Amino acid sequence: MKTVIIGGVAGGLSAASQIKRADRDAEVIVLEKSGDPSYAACGMPYNLFFKDTPVEALYALSLDTIRNGRGIDYRLRHEAVAIDPRRQEVTVVDHEQNREYRERYDFLVYATGNRPAPLPLPGFDDPAVCYFKTLDDTRRVKRLIHDQAPACAILVGAGYTNLEVADVLYNMKIRPVIVEKAPAILPAFAAEIRDKVMEKIAEKGIEFHAGVDVQGKEGATVRTTAGDFDAGLVVVAIGVKPNTGLFAAAGGELGAAGAVKVDQFLQTNLPGVFAAGDCAEHYVRQLGRNSYMPLGPVANKQGRLAGNNIAHRDAMTMFHGIDQTAAFKFFDLTIATTGLNERQLREMGTDFGKIHVDTPTRGSFPGGGTMRTVLLFEKGTGLLLGGQMVGQDVVAKRLDVLAVAVYKQMTVFELAELDLSYAPPYAPVWDPLLIAANQAVKAV
Template structure:
C-alpha cells in the first residue's frame, strides 16, 4: 500500500508515525511545500518573547530523523499542484528547481493545514507587517526586531495568538497596542469573562482598543476606521486562519459548514481512499454533534493518529471535541471548554448559570482566587460549558471539567468527585465540587441563582425586587447593587420582618457564600421567590463596569 500525505506539520507526521507503527510494509511519503516539518506553531510567541532561547527547540525533528525512525520519506519544498482522483495520481512541483514530477497513491491524506487570514487593508504588504504561523514567519520577525529595535508594536486581533504575542512583545520591552474589531477579546468566551482579561491586559500596560477596525497601515502609523492614528514600528496580524482546501475542492472533496473539509469519524472524506486531518479538517461537538472548527495542535495530532490507524486496518474513531483552550496572559490563566452562554442559548438550551468565586487552594497558604463561570442544562442537569480565570489552578480545574463534560456528567456528579485534597493544592470543598453543588441546587430551585444581567434587566423594566446586601456596613458604603438595602447576615433573622416575603428577593455578598446562607435563612422563614446573586457584588460591579 502506498500512502501519500500532503503536509507534514502536526497532523501529517502523526498520520505517518501511526501508520508505520501498524504496518512495516506500507510505502509512506509526505510532501510539504514549506521548509520545516513537525514544528510547534504554539511555541512561536514564546521564542519571540525570549522564553524559548533557541528556535531549533521548536523544530526538533527533521526529514532525516523521520526517515531513520519511521522509514518515511518527507520531501520539503515540494508542492502538490494537481490531483487526479480517478487515476490516483498527483503532480508535485519542486519549489527550488521548478521540476515537476508525477507520483501515484493508494491512499491520499490532506494534511494541508490552515493559512493566516490576511485582512484587506492597504499596507499589509509593508516590510514591518507580519503573520505568526510558520518558522519562516518567526525568523522574519526575529531578524526584523534585531535589526530595527522596534519600540512600539500594534497587534490586529485579540484571539489566542494576539494575546500571546502581546504578552511576549511586552516582555521584550515594546509598547503594545491591540486592536480588536468586536466588543471583547477572545470571542470564544463570554463578554463578562473576557472583560476580566481585558482589565488585566490594561493593568499590565497593554493599550486595548475594542470595536475598531484598521483601515490603513503605513510605515509609521496604523489608521483606524474612527480616524485614530496609532504610531507603530511593527504590526502583527492575528486575525485568524482559514483552512487550505483549494486542492481538495478541485477534485470534489466536500466541505463542511465551517469551510473546512467534512470528514466522518474515521477521518474519511466523501471520496474513496481520501482522508483529511488537522487544521484543514472539520471536527464536531461532543455536546451537540454539530460541526465545529477549532484549529489546535492537540486536535491535529489526535486526528492524524486516528487516520493513520484506520488506513492500516485499525479501529480508532474520532469522538469529537469541546473546543477546549487555555491561555496565559502575563500572570493570569484563562481556560474554557464546551459552550459559552451565547452558544448555549442559540442552541435552544434552558440554561442555569453560576459564577463561582473561590480560592484555588487554602487561603492561609496564599491561595489565589478563581472565577468559574459554569453553564448547565436545566432539563437534564448536564454541564454544557465552563470558563475559568485565575492566577493559579485554572489548568487543573478546566481539565476536570473537560473530562466531566466528555462523559456527560451532570451538575450533581461534580460534588461527588473524589478530588485530591491537601491545603497546598486545593480546598476541602474544591471549586469544581462547589460548582456542581451550587448548580444542582439552582436547577432544583432549592437555591435559585440570578446573574447580574438578569437582575439589572428586571430592575430596569420596573419590576419590584427586594435586594439585600448581607455584607458589613463598611463594605456596603464602598460599592453595592443599586437599590440594595444593607442587612448583614447576623441581623437578618431579626430584621426580615421588615421585608415583604411575597416579593422576589435577591441576596448577595462579595462572592456568593454569605449570600447563599442568607438565601437559606429567608427561605426557611417563608420567603419563596428568592435568589442568590451569581458571583456576588464582585461579579455585579464587573458587569456594570463593562456592560
C-alpha cells in the same frame, strides 16, 4: 501500499507515523512545502523572547528521526499543486530542484492545515506586517524585534494569538497596542471571564481599542477609525481559514466553515482520500455534528486516526469527536474553556443556567492566587453543559476535570460529589470546582 500525505506538520506527521508503526514496509511519502519539519506552532509566541534559542527548537522531531528512525520519505520544499483523484496522482513541484513530477498513491491524506485570514488593505504587504502563522513568520518577527528593537507593536485582532504575543512583547519592553474589530474580546467566553481579562489589560496599561476598523498602513503609520498609530511591528491575527483550495479544485466536498468535509472515519468524498487537522472538519460530541475548531491536539488525534484507518482498512475506527477544550496564558492568568458556550446554547434553544464563583486556588500556603469559575448546566436536570475558568495558579488542570465531566455527561450534582484532593499547597479544603458545583446545584 503507498500513501502520499500532503502537509507534514501535526496531522500529516501523525498519520505518517501511525501507518509506519502498523506496517513497517508501507511506503509513506510526506510532501511539505515549507523548509521545516513538523513543529509545535503554539510555542512560537514564547520563542520570540529568547534571542539565542533558535526557532528550530520547536521541531517535534528532527528530520533524521523522521526519515531514518521512522522510515518516512519526508520531502521538504515539495509542494503539491494538483490532485487527480481519477488517476490517483498528485502533481508536485520540487522547489529545491526546480522540477515538477507526478506521484501516484493508493491512499492520500490531505493535511494542509489552515492559513491566516488576510487583511487586504493598502500597505499591509509591508515587511513590517506579520501574520505569525509559520516558523518563517516567527523568524521574521524575531529578527525584526532583536535587530531593530521597535518601541511599539500594533496587534490587529484580540484572539488567543495576539493576547499571547502582547504578553511576550510587554515583557520584552515593547509597547503593544491592540485593535479589535469586534465590540468585545473572546466572544466564545462568558462576560464574567472576559471581564477578568480586560482587568488585566488595564492593570498592565496596555492600550486596547474595540469596535475598530483598520483602514490601511502608510510607512510606519497604521490608520484606523480609532486614530493613527505608529509602530515598527504589526502583527495581524484576525482568524484562520482552512487551506482547502487544492482539495476543492479536485472535486472535494467542503463542509463546516469551508473545511474539508469528512465522515466519522475521516474519509472524504474522493476515493481513497482522508483528511485530518486544521484543514478538516471536527466532530463536536455535544452538538452531534461537525464543526471547526483548529487546535494542535485535535490535529494530532485526527492524523493518528487517519493513519490507523489506512493501515487497518477492514477494521477502521471512528473519530469520537472533541469537547471544545482549550486554554491559553495571558500574563499570570490562565483562560480556559470546555464544552458548549452560551452562544451555542442559545442557538440550540437550550434552557440553561449559569453560575460563577471567585475562590482562592490554595489553602493556607503561600504562592496561591484567585480564580473565577463559570459553570453552564441544563435547567431541571443539572446536566453539565460547559465550563470556563480564569485565574492564577493551577487553572488549566482544574479545567481538565471539567472536560472529563463533560465527556462523561455528569450532572452538577455528581460534580459536587467528586472526591478531589486536598492539601494547602494545592487547594483549599473545598476545591474551587466543588464550590462552583454546589452553587450550581442551588440554581438547577
